[in-house]
Amino acid sequence: MMQGTLEAASNAADWRGDVELTDPGTGDPLDLAGYTIELFVCRPETPKSPLVSSVLTVTGLGTAQWDVPAATMATLCAGTYAAFVRLTDPSGGKDTLFAGQLPVIEGGP
Numbered sequence: 758m759m760q761g762t763l764e765a766a767s768n769a770a771d772w773r774g775d776v777e778l779t780d781p782g783t784g785d786p787l788d789l790a791g792y793t794i795e796l797f798v799c800r801p802e803t804p805k806s807p808l809v810s811s812v813l814t815v816t817g818l819g820t821a822q823w824d825v826p827a828a829t830m831a832t833l834c835a836g837t838y839a840a841f842v843r844l845t846d847p848s849g850g851k852d853t854l855f856a857g858q859l860p861v862i863e864g865g866p
Contacts, residue, residue, distance in 0.1 A: 761857045763840055767865035768830045775822040776813070776842060776854070786819025791847035796823045798859055801839045808833060813842075835863035 766772040776794070778787040798809035809829055813821035842855040 758853050759855045759857075761855075763857060763859045765860040765862050766830065767863075768833045768835065768861050769827060769864045770830065771827050772825040772830050773822065775816065775820060778819050778821070778844075778854070786817075788818060789815045789821060793845040794821045794854075795843045795845070796825075797841045797843070798833070799839045799841070801837070801858075804839050804841070808838070830861070833861045835861055837861070 763774070778789065779785060780787055792815075794813040794815075796809075796811045796813060797807040799805070799807050809825055809832070811823045811825050813823045815821045838859045838861060840855070840857055840859040841853055844852045844854050846852075
C-alpha cells in the first residue's frame with residue numbers, strides 16, 4: 758500500500774485524477790478487466806464513513822481515472838481529509854492501494 762498526500766483540490770471545481778497500476782514483479786501494466794477501483798474521501802476521525810466516493814473508470818491497460826464533480830466537492834469544507842483507493846478483484850477480494858491525505862482548499866478562480 759502506498760501512503761502520502763494527494764495534490765490539493767478545490768471545493769469549487771471538478772476534481773480529476775488518475776492512477777497507474779503495474780505488476781510489482783515485472784513492471785508491466787495490470788489488466789484491470791473485471792476489477793473495481795474506488796476512491797473514498799473521509800474525515801480523518803471517521804474513516805469508515807465516506808463523504809465522497811467515486812468508482813474509477815478504466816482508461817487503458819493499467820490506468821484508471823476518477824472524476825468528482827464540483828457539486829460533490831462543494832460538500833467539503835476547506836481542510837485535510839483522509840483519502841483511500843481500493844481495488845476489488847473479480848472474486849471479491851479487496852486491497853487498499855493508497856491511504857493518505859487530501860488537502861481541500863476553499864474556492865478558486
